[in-house]
Amino acid sequence: MAQRIDPVDASVLTLRQAVTYRDTGTQHPQLVALRSLKDPTLQPVFEGLLQAKEAPMRVDGFLGLSELRGERGADPEQLKALGDPAIQTVAITECLGLGLLKPEGIRAILAWKDLPDYDRVLLIAELNRIKEPWDLAMLGEAASSATAEVAGLAAALALEKGDTARWRAFLDQAASLSTVDRQDLMRRIADASRHYLLGPAAVQLLKVTEESTGVERTAAMAAALRVAPTAGRDAVLQQAQADRSLANLVQCGMLMLAADDAIRADDFGVLKNGDLMPEAIAEAGAALRTPGMDPTVPLVGLMESANRPISEWAVRQAEKLSPEARRTVLLAAIDRLDTKETPSMHDRLLAALAAQQLIASDPDTLLPRATRKSGRPEIPESIVAAMCDLGNNQAMQLARSMRGSLNQRGESLALVTIAKTAPTLTTDEVRQLGVIGGGGGRVEEPIQMQAAWLYLRHSNQLAKAIAKLTPR
16 A cells, blocks of 8 residues: 655655755746745745855845845845855845845945945946935946946946046947947946936937947937937937838837837827838827827737737736726737637737736636636636736635636646635645645646645644755
C-alpha cells in the first residue's frame, strides 16, 4: 500500500525549491511568486535569504523584505549589508524599478562613501522624478565619468539646474563613439529623460537626433512628448508629414496615442493616408480626445491589430471611458477569443488585461463567461488567471462565486485567490490547498509555490516549516 504523503512535508518540499540556489536561476521566479504575496509571515524566510552565500538569493531576500516594509521603503542598512558594490547596484536598480526607495532612504545611500557614480546619478534622477530637492553638488564628478551613459545622465540632470557645460562635454564624449554605440547611447539617455522627467534634456535630444530616423529619434520624441510636450508635438507632427511611409506613420501614431494631452484631436489627421492601420489609429486617437464621440468601435478595432503595443494600449484606455463603454470594450477583448481558431498568447494577455479591469468595475459580467461549459476554454482560463494574479478582495468575492463550476485548474486558481485574502478557510479548503501546494492542482509552478505557503499559513504550520526553509 502506498504511504500517504503528509501535506505539510509536501508543501515544505515545494518551498525548498525556491530557497535552493541553482545556476540556471530557476529559483528566482519562484521567489518572485512568494514575494508577490506581500505576506508579513514570509519575513523569516527573506531574512534567511539575506544570509545565503549566493548573491542572487541575497538580492531576492532584500527585495522581499523591502516590499514588506510598505511605505517605509527599502532599508539602506540592509542594502549595505549585501556587501559587493556590484550586487548593491543590482539591488538599487531593482528597487528603483519597483518604487521601493523613498526620499529618506535615497539620501542615506547618497551619503555613503565610495558610492559608484552609476548608482549616484540614478538616485539623484529618482529624486528629480519624485520632485524632491537636490543640487548640482550632489552629482560630484559623475559628469566626467568614462562611462558615457553615466556622464550623459549626469549631464541631463545638470541641465535641470541650468548647467549646459556638462551637456556640451557629454556630446563631445559621445562623438568619439561608433555610430551604432552613439545611437544606442542617445536612446538610453532619452529613455531616462522620459522616465525621470528631464525636460531640458529631452529638448536637447530632439536637436541631437534631428537628422536621424532610428530608434534614438523615436525615443527622443517619446521623451519630449511627456516632459516637453510642445517641442515633442512639433517633432512628431513634422516627422509624420516628412515621411509618409506606412512604417513611419504607424510609429508616429503610436507615439501620438501614448501622448495624451500633448496631442490634440485634429492632430491625428496627419496620419491619414488610406492605409488601414494609420487610419484606425487616427480614428481612435481623435475619438478619445473629442467630447461626445463614442470611441468604442475604433478601440475595439485596434485590438485586432497585429501590433502588440497598440492593441494593449486600446484595452488599457477602457478605464477612461463611461461604465457602459468600458464594459463594451473590455468584453470585446475577452469575447474575441471565441473568434480565434488558435488564440495566441497575446490574445490571452489582452483578455486577461480586460478581465482585471472588469473584476474591479463590473465582476458580474465575468461570472457566466468564467463558468461556461462550451466555447473556447481560453476565455474562462484567462479570467481565472487574471483573478488569481490580482488576489484582492474583489477577486476573492468573484472566486467564491465561481467555485464548483470550474475545471480542476480553475478550481485550484480560485482557491488560491481566496486563500490570499480570506482571514480563514474551511477545513476542506485548507485540505484542498495542501493538495495544490504539494503539486496536485494542475497549476503553474509559481502558483504552486504560493499555494504551498498559504497552506502552511492557514493550517498553522509555519513555525514548524520555517526552520526547514533556510537557504540550501
